[in-house]
Amino acid sequence: MPQRIPLKKPAALLAVVVLAALAAHVWSGGGKTGADKPAAIRAVPVKVAVAQRGDLELxxxxxxxxxxYSTVTVQSRVSGQLQAIAFTPGGRVRKGEVIARIDPSLLQAQLDQARGNLARDQAQLANAKQVLRRYTPMVAKGYVAKTDYDGYKANVGVYAASVKADQAAVEMAQTQLGYAQIAAPVDSIAGAPLVYPGAQVAANSTDLVVLNQVRxxxxxxxxxxxxxxxxxxxxxxxxxxxxxxxxxxxxxxxxxxxxxxxxxxxxxxxxxxxxxxxxxxxxxxxxxxxxxxxxxxxxLHDVVSVPVTALQNSPNGSFVFVVDADGKAQQRMVNAGVSNSGRVVIEKGLAGGERVVTDGQMLLTNGTKVQVVEG
Incomplete structure (x- = not known):
């Protein structure tokens, strides 16, 4: 004869199932809990800049x-043997400072010779003047022929001309001797020597050094x-x-x-x-x-400009996101002009003083709540 199953076990099993279903319902949000409230919308962090109105220098x-500033290739103005260089290659030289010397021996000899010729002709001129003074009274008395007197007078003129020529020769020789010392024409930086002591240089031909004026x-x-x-x-x-x-x-x-x-x-x-x-x-x-x-x-006078990073492009044209008083980003279509030094001129659509988004635009749509961050 079959045994009867007690009724208590099925009732207990049913109670467990009901409790489990109720717990799942509460866990999934079906219960009257705080999960019924919608989550708060998070603001998008952005960086902003103020649109500036004023003059803009392009x-x-x-x-x-x-x-x-100037480059000078130094040459000697006289021929001779280079005796010394008096500058440091790559160093600074002052205007008037001696930077090279030519052997002055031959030039000094030429000056001495010119001075000797001058002294000789000055003596001859003095003698001719003395002779002329001596015979001048005799011409009137007829003791000296007029032709002889004219010859004495001509000698004075010849020796006077020789003295002038000798004086010019002395000045020339002195000048040439002065050229034996070569001075820097400007404050400058000296390059490397192009010739070295012992070399024979030709006047106005041999390059000695290049000087660069840099101040x-x-x-x-x-x-x-x-x-x-x-x-x-x-x-x-x-x-x-x-x-x-x-x-x-x-x-x-x-x-x-x-x-x-x-x-x-x-x-x-x-x-x-x-x-x-x-x-x-x-x-x-x-x-x-x-x-x-x-x-x-x-x-440009009285123009509105913003950083170039604020300007965005779309199929409908250029736009910027303007942050309004409620802290929301509003898309604003604008006409952009010239740009310069990281700023772009806004010809239409924006007023000076408005805040525009310069970083974070990729997460924005029209009306998105934003949070301005520094940096």
Whole structure:
């Protein structure tokens, strides 16, 4: 005979199932708990900048190089044997400082000879004048023939002319002897010697050394001819400042002054050469060194500008995100103009003083809540 199953076990099993279902319902959010409330919307962190209204200086950045203000190739003005060099190669020399000497022996001998000729002719002139004074009274009395007297008088003129020629020869010889000491024509940096003591040099032919004047120094660069009118207009209003940056340098840019605009445009490149003057008292620049030159070309008055990083592009045009008083980003379509030195002119669509997003735009849509972060 079959045994009866007690009814208590199925009832207990059913109770366990109901409790499990209820727990799952509560766990999944079906219960009346705090999970019923929607999660708070998080603000997107962004960086902002203020749109500025005012004058904006447009500038042009080009590559250039430092060039010696003047370069002098020194030659001897007299022939002779090079006796000594009196400069340190690569060192600084002062204007008027002796930098080389030519053996003066032959030049001194020529001066002595010229002085001897002068002394001889001066003595002959003195004698001729004495003879003329002696016979002048006798001519009137008929004791001396007129032709003889005229000869005495002519001798005075001949010796006087010889003395003048001798004096010129002495001055020439003295000048030539002075040329035996060669002086620097400008404050400059000396290059390597091109000849050495013992070498025979020819007057106005043999190169001795090259001197570069580097205080001040020129910065040479070329700009497109299209920028020429703006540069001339800016230069007419004031002395045109030029900013110079040495590649790789961590110091502040150097400040130079534009002082030369070439008189013709290069038809092959469509550019024109300009030069700026830098005092170089700190010897920062060396001839031949490459630099980056920035110079103003025009000035825009009362314009609105923002950092170029604020400007975004879409198929419908350019836009920026403006942060409103409620801390929300509003997409604003704008008309962008010229850009310069990291800023772009906004011709339409933005007013001065408004805050625009410069970093974090990729996470924004129109009306997104934002949180402004520094840095």
């Amino acid at each position: 500038s042009l950045k080009v590559n250039g190089y430092a060039e010696a 001040p120094i020129h910065l040479t660069f070329a700009v497109p001819e299209s920028a020429l009118d703006g540069i001339k207009a800016a230069g007419a209003r004031r002395s045109l400042a030029v900013s110079v940056q040495v590649p790789g340098a961590t110091t502040a840019p150097l400040q130079a002054t534009l002082d030369f605009i070439n008189n013709a445009v290069d038809s092959g490149t469509g550019t024109i050469q300009l030069k700026a003057n830098y005092p170089n008292t700190d010897d920062r620049l060396t001839p031949g060194q490459f630099v980056q030159v920035t110079l103003p070309t025009a000035r």
